[in-house]
Amino acid sequence: MKSLIPSEKIEKHIYLLRGQKVMLDRDLAELYRVPTKAFNQAVKRHKKRFPPDFMFRLSKAELELWRSQIVTSNPTAKMGLRRPPYAFTEHGILMLSSVLNSERAVQVNIEIMRSFVRLRQMMASHKDLARRLDALESKYDAKFRVVFDAIRELMEPPEHPRKSIGFQPKS
Numbered sequence: 001m002k003s004l005i006p007s008e009k010i011e012k013h014i015y016l017l018r019g020q021k022v023m024l025d026r027d028l029a030e031l032y033r034v035p036t037k038a039f040n041q042a043v044k045r046h047k048k049r050f051p052p053d054f055m056f057r058l059s060k061a062e063l064e065l066w067r068s069q070i071v072t073s074n075p076t077a078k079m080g081l082r083r084p085p086y087a088f089t090e091h092g093i094l095m096l097s098s099v100l101n102s103e104r105a106v107q108v109n110i111e112i113m114r115s116f117v118r119l120r121q122m123m124a125s126h127k128d129l130a131r132r133l134d135a136l137e138s139k140y141d142a143k144f145r146v147v148f149d150a151i152r153e154l155m156e157p158p159e160h161p162r163k164s165i166g167f168q169p170k171s
Contacts, residue, residue: 004104004107004108004111005031005108005111007111007114007115007118009031010031010111010112010115011115011118011119013027013028013031014115014116015066015087017058017062017065017066017087018056018062018087020089020090021089021090021116021119022087022088022089023087023088023093023112024058024066024085024086024087024088025039025040025085025087025088026085028088028093028096031108031112032100032102032104032105032108033104034100039100040086042099042100043055043086043096043099045099046098046099049095049098049099050088050092050095053089053091054088054089054091054092054095055086055087055088055089055092056086056087057083057084057085057086057087058084058085058086058087059084060084062084062087063084063085066085090113093109093112093113094109094113096109097109126155129155130152130155133151133152
């Protein structure tokens with residue numbers, strides 16, 4: 001069965017905020033093919049279904065972090081926000097299927113959940129790889145320490161935040 005939306009398209013809209021994987025209202029609205037305003041109105045009509053651990057509004061600092069994560073050549077994409085967007089956790093996205101009653105919404109939610117599962121499996125496999133590397137390192141002598149250290153270094157995410165691209169006015 002062919003996927004309605006490629007998983008790569010979904011995964012590029014999953015961000016890490018407040019220690020959770022989230023998707024933003026505008027990205028979800030785009031996937032569901034509804035205007036963001038209509039999407040948010042539907043969510044507001046069912047506010048009780050979205051406690052803070054399901055959905056939250058980004059703070060100004062989080063908004064800037066999100067803006068630094070997206071790479072776009074169109075400055076209007078960044079400037080079009082009047083207020084910070086809502087972020088939906090995996091549970092909030094699940095709840096959306098009970099709020100948005102279209103066939104597309106159901107199919108999109110299924111694809112999003114599959115993407116979240118794939119990301120969890122990749123993270124688990126990464127941890128499993130680290131455990132296996134530890135076992136190999138303890139089994140073999142110090143001759144291979146350089147190799148193990150190099151592999152570990154490749155597995156670690158960069159420690160410093162990436163510089164933003166584009167013109168930066170002096171303040």
